[in-house]
Amino acid sequence: MEKPTHHILVCASFRVKGDPKGVCHKKNDGMLQYMEEEILSRGLDALISTTGCLKQCDNGPVVVIYPQGTWYQKVEGEEAIDAVLDALESGEVCEQYLLA
Numbered sequence: 147m148e149k150p151t152h153h154i155l156v157c158a159s160f161r162v163k164g165d166p167k168g169v170c171h172k173k174n175d176g177m178l179q180y181m182e183e184e185i186l187s188r189g190l191d192a193l194i195s196t197t198g199c200l201k202q203c204d205n206g207p208v209v210v211i212y213p214q215g216t217w218y219q220k221v222e223g224e225e226a227i228d229a230v231l232d233a234l235e236s237g238e239v240c241e242q243y244l245l246a
């Protein structure tokens with residue numbers, strides 16, 4: 147497999163053993179499935195990976211896209227995912243969910 151053009155990191159709230167899990171995973175139920183389906187249907191060259199807690203819990207669910215290095219907050223639900231992927235597809239940044 148060749149390296150993807152875009153790498154999408156989705157916070158899955160993992161923390162070191164003993165620490166309570168963060169909140170993103172509670173808010174993004176079904177998010178990975180929907181995002182994967184959208185990437186395929188749009189023909190985007192993007193790979194999704196889940197991550198540990200990105201230390202932005204109050205702003206979760208958090209999504210980070212590389213190589214742009216764009217951090218998004220409150221990416222919750224299909225509408226938010228669509229907005230972020232629309233921006234990625236058109237080479238823009240989705241200001242509405244941007245984590246500044």
Ligand code: FES
Nearest residue numbers: 157168169170202
């Ligand atoms: S659980 Fe996602 S930023 Fe902490």
